[in-house]
Amino acid sequence: MSTPDPHPSSSGPRPPAGQAGAEPLLRTRGVDVVRDGRHLLRGIDLAIHPGEHWALLGPNGAGKSTLLALLGAVSHPTRGEVDVLGRRLGRVDVRELRAHLGHVNPRHPLHSPLTVREVVLTGATSTIEPDLYRKPSPEEAERAERLIDTLGITAAAESRWTTLSQGERGRTLIARALMPSPRLLLLDEPATGLDLTAREVLLDSLDLLRHQHPELASVLVTHHLEELPESTTHALLLRGGETVAAGPVDEVMTTELVSATFEHPIRITRHEGRWTARAAARRTPRD
Numbered sequence: 001m002s003t004p005d006p007h008p009s010s011s012g013p014r015p016p017a018g019q020a021g022a023e024p025l026l027r028t029r030g031v032d033v034v035r036d037g038r039h040l041l042r043g044i045d046l047a048i049h050p051g052e053h054w055a056l057l058g059p060n061g062a063g064k065s066t067l068l069a070l071l072g073a074v075s076h077p078t079r080g081e082v083d084v085l086g087r088r089l090g091r092v093d094v095r096e097l098r099a100h101l102g103h104v105n106p107r108h109p110l111h112s113p114l115t116v117r118e119v120v121l122t123g124a125t126s127t128i129e130p131d132l133y134r135k136p137s138p139e140e141a142e143r144a145e146r147l148i149d150t151l152g153i154t155a156a157a158e159s160r161w162t163t164l165s166q167g168e169r170g171r172t173l174i175a176r177a178l179m180p181s182p183r184l185l186l187l188d189e190p191a192t193g194l195d196l197t198a199r200e201v202l203l204d205s206l207d208l209l210r211h212q213h214p215e216l217a218s219v220l221v222t223h224h225l226e227e228l229p230e231s232t233t234h235a236l237l238l239r240g241g242e243t244v245a246a247g248p249v250d251e252v253m254t255t256e257l258v259s260a261t262f263e264h265p266i267r268i269t270r271h272e273g274r275w276t277a278r279a280a281a282r283r284t285p286r287d
């Protein structure tokens with residue numbers, strides 16, 4: 001079994017980023033997930049290419065986390081095919097595959113007081129705690145500094161995990177996830193619980209990151225359209241485990257399709273690249 005190449009630039013000429021002609025980094029075909037006799041996902045078809053940044057949107061219980069777990073090689077489908085970085089789930093060592101994915105888990109199980117820099121460096125070994133028998137290479141140390149800078153947490157580099165704000169933790173985990181140069185970044189509700197400034201700083205960091213790494217692809221799960229970075233290119237709308245729509249963001253993020261997804265009349269507007277959603281029919285105070 002060969003190892004997926006984590007450094008696309010080393011594998012010769014590639015098609016331009018974000019174009020459907022390129023090999024997909026992720027592909028699902030006819031995917032069902034059934035647990036305890038219940039369909040959590042049904043008939044999911046999806047292809048994600050280099051340079052594409054997908055929003056995965058849907059109401060509570062729609063199946064977003066279930067789908068993200070498949071895309072991150074954390075679980076397997078009941079039926080259908082999932083190819084991650086060209087490898088079919090069920091035929092590949094998923095631990096090896098996961099090492100090439102940047103998966104940002106908001107419930108990162110770290111309790112020791114590592115500094116931001118130390119947490120970012122644990123991304124090089126895909127461990128929670130530092131490997132005490134392994135010193136980071138100069139290249140890893142330099143990459144960690146660059147990522148800390150991109151994510152705008154240089155001032156906090158010496159701060160300890162236990163004292164970080166939720167926003168600083170989120171950005172630290174994204175920098176950590178990027179340490180092994182993954183081709184794909186999976187983000188599960190990265191803006192949940194952030195105040196306005198922290199959310200805006202996080203979204204700016206994601207835009208900058210995507211600009212600096214044009215071949216990177218990402219999937220970002222959220223319930224809130226306001227939490228989508230401007231650089232979002234595609235969207236998948238899920239309701240009750242089924243796809244309502246999937247494709248380029250301007251075709252999918254429409255008043256009609258988002259209303260159908262959330263089963264409520266919602267009006268979508270896009271202003272300066274960002275989205276807002278409001279209930280379309282509002283009652284007046286006298287009603």
Ligand SMILES: Nc1ncnc2c1ncn2[C@@H]1O[C@H](COP(=O)(O)OP(=O)(O)OP(=O)(O)O)[C@@H](O)[C@H]1O
Nearest residue numbers: 035036040058059060061062063064065066067223
């Ligand atoms: N192991 C399981 N067995 C049975 N049902 C499950 C299991 N895991 C999740 N579910 C159910 O599957 C449905 C989809 O869950 P999932 O967490 O994927 O939704 P979600 O879209 O991420 O929701 P939220 O927005 O609330 O996080 C939910 O109704 C959940 O209760």
